Amino acid sequence: MENKKRGFIWEMKHNGTLYIMCVPALLLLLLFCYLPLGGMYMAFTKFNVVDGIFGSPFVGLQNFGYFFNGNPYAWNAIKNTLIINFWGLILGTALPITLAIFMNEMKNGLFKKVAQSAMFFPYFLSWVVVGAILYGFLTANFRVDRRSGELILTGANGVMNRLLLAFGQTPIRWYAEPKYWKPIVILLDVWKWAGYNSIIYMAAMAGFDGSLYEAATIDGASRWQQIIRLTLPMLKPNVVILVLMSIGRIFFGDMGMIWGLVGQNSTILDEVNVIDTYVYTSMRSMGFGFSTAIGLCQSVMGLIMILIANWAAKKINDGEGLF
């Protein structure tokens, strides 16, 4: 009560230490988050390094014009981002929920413990490491003899090609075939995060009222019915939050993922080029002004999406938003 009447100066005098404790963190945010906001001005300039951010010639909306007047690469990147995120969202929600529910049905024991540890492990790997491991699955060394049409293995073949060979199929040059890479990227993303996300759902399930399940059992409900009628409806608020968070970030691709898995392989990159990787590559090829303009559009779209998602979360979950 009294506190309210006291002003800024009183607060600084009495709690100054607390604000000093915040200074290093706020300084980092200022340096790496807030000052770069000023750098967005580059989107309206023909940027050159010599004149710097605010000295370069102003060109108005020209950079945005390049972007919206049907630059096929930019639109391709937007399309890829949405496709990869959409499927990542669907599978990345369904799989962890299934895992969490099934884990809940299992007895506590060694099997469960080992399975949980295994599922969680991919979270600890960087995309570069995943990329290296993936190589062991996809590497292809073979040629088809021109005359006889015979298949000749010329070196090591990865697990996938060995499987294909075992089933009598022709192996595939995975790293030269773009069409497989959207699914590969989506599945790996889901794979890497499944264990992590299932922990979130299991945490929610640990808080459920056990007496509801007892009552259901007494009423003769099978485990399956309990999952459908009790667990899933009670998980809904958590699912809504996580799904809406993903929708809020639907215009943001994971550059670390794409670059770690595909890297400098330009054959595949077009197929999985997301906005973030496109910005990175166009930074070198199209200039800083243009790539800033794309990033600006992305940030604004991201802001709009997250505000919509937050509004929707409040609507669905009775006033509890995302932030």
Next chain:
Amino acid sequence: MKRNEHDAPHPIRQSKNDRWVKIAAYAFVGLFGLICLYPLLLTVTVSFTPESVIASDGYRLIPREWTLDTYTYIFAHSGARILKSYGVTVLITAAGTLGAMLITCMISYAISLKEMRYRNVIAFICNFTSIFSAGLVPWYVVCVNWYHLRDSIFALIIPAMFSVWNMFLMRTYFSAISPSLYDAAKIDGAGHWTIFFRVALPLSKTALLTVGMMYALSYWNDWWHTLMFISDRNLYPLQYYLYSIVSNVNAISSGRVPSGAAASIRLPAETVKMAVTIITIGPIIFLYPFVQRYFVRGIMTGAVKE
């Protein structure tokens, strides 16, 4: 007693039904666990397989022969390089984690206190950065032109030194400490610094471990900042060393690289790549059984919204 009567009409069908759910659960979870574990095991065994066996048999979980040759080869040929990269990784992980912990704990302690009047303003300043960001290019230009982070070891430490997510996690832990403990210290004449170092931090050892592990993991796994800022090979951390090997190979196996260039670039042998991968994630594998539960706790705490 009543329960038995109720169950009576179809007890057999029901228990059979439940058993199928259980079987499905074990099968599904077990299968997915295997899908997560198999790639790792494969990487380990391939790194202990002779190159010739890989070339003839392909990648196999249990090879015909075992060897330590790959590791001997790596340490004979690129031992110095790898040791240097290890040094860089250890340095940025240690320095980064320490600094990040101090910075994060201080701010989250401060805004966990109800008596701090503008704590919500500060929380909003933090939160806003995750809602709206300048994007890659302005960030990059500011880092390079203003802070001169290009080819500097600080580029691998400072930009990642504060995570808003970890701050809110830490704040949740600090909020759980009873204010009466602080009050007792205050009566003894302790200021905020004393309370912070003598009361708050010692009371949150698990939280410190949890959040510390999260920072350490992100520093250990970071290669992205190297991609952005570092061209000096002496500053490559392990992850980037691995990246440079793997991405070269990917580019060549796509067939886009002119044949002359491909011939002049010596492909690191298959087993070498896997061995470098194992060297890179070695400490994670060893520490994983011990640190896993802290991460689980961190995720659970983070998932519970206030």
